Amino acid sequence: MINGGRTRAGTIAGLALVAVLGIGCVITYRQLSDGLPDLNYQSLSAVGEEGRMARDGLALADFGDSDGYGYVRDFEQIVDMKFLSAKEIAVIEAGTATAARATVAKSPQGRVVAIVVKLASPEVAQDVAAELDQLQIEAGMRRVLAPPSVHRAEIAGATPDGRVHYAHDRLLVRVDLAAAPGVPLGPAFTGVINRQLKELSADG
DSSP states (O other), X not given: OHHHHHHHHHHHHHHHHHHHHXXXXXXXXXXXXXXXXXXXXXXXXXXXXXXXXXXXSSOOOOOSEEOSOTTOOBXXXXXXXXXXXHHHXXXXXXXXXXXXXXXXXXXXXXXXXEEEEEOSOHHHHHHHHHHHHHHHHHTTOEEOOOSTTOEEEEEOSSSOEEEEEEEETTEEEEXXXXXXXXXXXXXXXXXXXXXXXXXXXXXX
């Protein structure tokens, strides 16, 4: 009887130890998984020249004094900025918008609003860029000669404005310039566009 009691006690102790170890493994796995980055929202950095870290994969140019939108990490935060129309938002969301970056900057050329949004595929990004450009034309803007694979539209008048849309791999890029008073929109916008193209080239 004594030996039987010891055996049962040993068995119970062994089962308790297994249970404790199992719980520990679950907790450890959850901690590790919580710490893993979501690759869908991650900005991958590559090693640049001389071992330096390259800039953000969702890169926007430095257009001037920023108004502080460095916190933007996904498209919903861009929607909250309330500068896109409902039709534009619908077009971008249809492309499965995920990670994003934004900047609003005051420059000598005027006010720049630029975004980059990660979409489902390179083909989707190109289609979305073309659809957004068409929306600008329907709203009264006119197409202007631009670099290959870049959709450029402008509107003159009292508040001249220019917008470009293009794709870089899976990324949609949009840049808007509201020209400063007395600043010719065309040359100023060309300079802004070229600055962004140095960060993310246009895919055709």
